[in-house]
Amino acid sequence: MDLLQASIVLGVVVGIVYALSGAGLVVIFRTSGYISFAQGDIAAVGLFVGLAAYKAGGGYGLTAVTVILVSTVLGGLVGGLITIPLERHGHLPAALSTIGVGLIIGGILNVTVGGDPRAFPEVSSAAAFDFAGVRLGWSDIVGMLASAAIFIGLGFFFRRSRIGIAMRAVNDNRFAGQILGVPDKRLKLVGWIVAGSLSGVLGLFVAPILSLSPVSVNTLLVFGFCAIVIGGFDSIFGALVAGVSIGVLSNLTSAYVDPNLVPTVLWAAMLLVLLIRPNGLFGRRRLVRV
Amino acid sequence: MTLQKDVETQESARRPRRRLSARAAASTGRGRVPARLLTLAVVAVAVLAFGFASAPSVRYAVILSVIYAIAILGNNAVLGLLGEMNLSGGVTMALGAYGFCWFSAQGMNPALAAVTAVLLTALVSAVIAIPTTRLRGIFTALATFALAYAIPTLAIYLKDITGGDEGTSAPYDFAPFGLELSGSTWDMLTTVVVIFVLLGALSLYLFNARPGTTALVVGEAELAGTTTGISHRTVKVVVWTWAGTLGGIAGVLYALAVGFIGPTGFSFMLGVWILVGGVIAGPRSVWGALLGGLFVGLLPVELQSVVPPAATGIIFGAILLIALLAGGRGLAEWIERAAPKMTELIRRRRAAS
């Protein structure tokens, strides 16, 4: 019984982080219409710079700010200089370029810092309180609250702000930006910048758990992919629900069957959703445009 | 008599072109089948000669390259015809390889085990393709990425079949027609090259016949396909199954060449390399697939004497980005375009001197 409760509660906690991974991908999808494979590597660069700042005596706050700042800038650079310009050849080359960027960043990190995993600081290692018989740490609580704040913030951004509304429309109609007075290249760039900072935040939650190596944040990309396929590509809310479900599902699989089966179960869940609801649980049914 | 001749001249004036322009042939990868077959044969002979002349360690890398090239050739159908991203090239290789080892271990004749493993891979590919292709276009990458990521741990979980972490071995006494099929033998090299050429020729034929046309309509004008009676779902599943079949063949050959397979050989990066190899060399080119295989299998080996192994990703990423910046049709198309210009240039120089 305790195992079940622990699986579910901790599944929700980690699921919100998965959802965050999905949300970053949704932001890029909404503005540009494809998916980035480089978000994990972008976060990894931020984390290594942040770790250097931490070792140089900066507190956790400074470390966190550094991580997010570096990821944000790098996200913007990758999108603005490489991927968005490649859209002129189509979505496929643009998406493939993110694989190229990932390989380059991964290679550079391998050469400069090496592939060995390192410990990464967390906001606090103290236990906060027990919930349903499960002990939650302060870092879990902060992670959940920050993620919730980010989700609410994204919701407002896309619904209320002029740029957010234009970003929602730009992939459907390339004139949307012009009508709202914002060039659509800039909207796409904003998408990449927001996604970059989201991956930095994600990295802050993931690195203490998985320890930091050039590929550790990339692991989360898989969970993010599952979250957006199951949740529906264009729905931030869908990513949240799907992320939490994935968290619980993978914890239950890990606890009751075998941890080695977790990725396979996630993949199977994804295919099952595709068979029943091809556009995901919360995705809009896409109408052919003629 | 004169009148008829007049009509004929008129006819020929009306049809200035009987076949694709050189530029169109290079950019679409279609037409000119005899010339393309010849190029394929020449490149294959060059690879064979290079392999024979090389030290066993390099020959081994060439053998693996050609095996990757077979998987790339299949994957290129998905990428080049449908415009979809398939990262499960390594998964189908794993299926073929593990299937082959397991069926042989069950006492099946190795030749029969190889055929069964390939058929099994084709069947599994078809079943997986049904939900996967519901994701449109490049988003098939998400499902195939998740699958590719799951394979190493799944192999550990299914340890009764796969041998888990320790891996499993290929039948070591497999010698069809007296060929010594293992490691870096000349027989192994010849066999993989011959299989590649046969599959390459078949690809060329299919690409230029009705199946290729139908797949291109689905990939490039899906609505037109629907209104002319083409089931895009069926076509996509068939193309993905073709890719899976070639992956299965590559997997069986991989098991034979390597002799011993384990989960680390089938990390998700294998699928990435198979996709990237195709993009760099040109997804529409058959001999380009061979080039892509050499990129993936041989370049890292050669690079290691120049840069640290950890840095090969930088070189690959950079080459990929350059290939994409050049328009995404790959090195093979670039060479095909440049070749006629070069011969023209040489001809003029000769004429001048």
Next chain:
Amino acid sequence: MTTGLEVRDLTMTFSGVDALAQVSFSIGEGVWLGLIGPNGSGKSTMLNVLSGLYRPRAGSVVMNGHDLQAVRARHRIRQGLSRTFQHPQLAASLTILENVMVGAAHRPTAEAPSPPASDSGAEWLRRLGCDEYAEHLPSEAPYGVQKLAEVARALMSAPSLLLLDEPAAGLSARERVDLVAALKEIRRHRPTLTLCLVEHDVGLVASLCSELAVLSAGRLIANGPTQTVLADEAVKVAYLGTRSTHDATP
């Protein structure tokens, strides 16, 4: 059994808004009907419903006595229904002729298995005046040729009903003249073909079609012989009166 096309009470809703509201009209066999109306009036939606790409919320489409309700989009070509698109849907890597031949894959089952040589893809391209581009890629051919190639492809299945979606949109004045000539050539070779022409250019429609149906905001506001409809006051107000505004939009 009625021949031709009969549309009854067709209703199509997009997120609560009626794109088509209980539209009924019919086209007799061999009749060429022009479907006109301002932008957003539901013309393209109507073609998408007729060709099965959209599923209507209510109403029925009956063709030559067969209810098309349960017939999927890709099976409608076997019922003798064929269409073109406003933006040419041609495979970029196939030649114009290869694209045209795609239409020949599924001739109606009632037709003879092998078509007469006079109905080959090359022959139709010649009749429509663009055979010199047969071995060109669509990107190497003028826009007008691309649009006519779509028409040729649609004709390859020997349809009894042809739906043309804005064939003149994006064409130059010269290309429009060629288009009218090409369409007249089709009528000469296929006198029994029923045609539904969606088009903005009222002059072009009037020169080709004996009947008109006018849509405005998803409703059918007029239907009948061309001259009668063009004289109708409601049509003038809803459509012709605002002509200058929609001519400016693509």
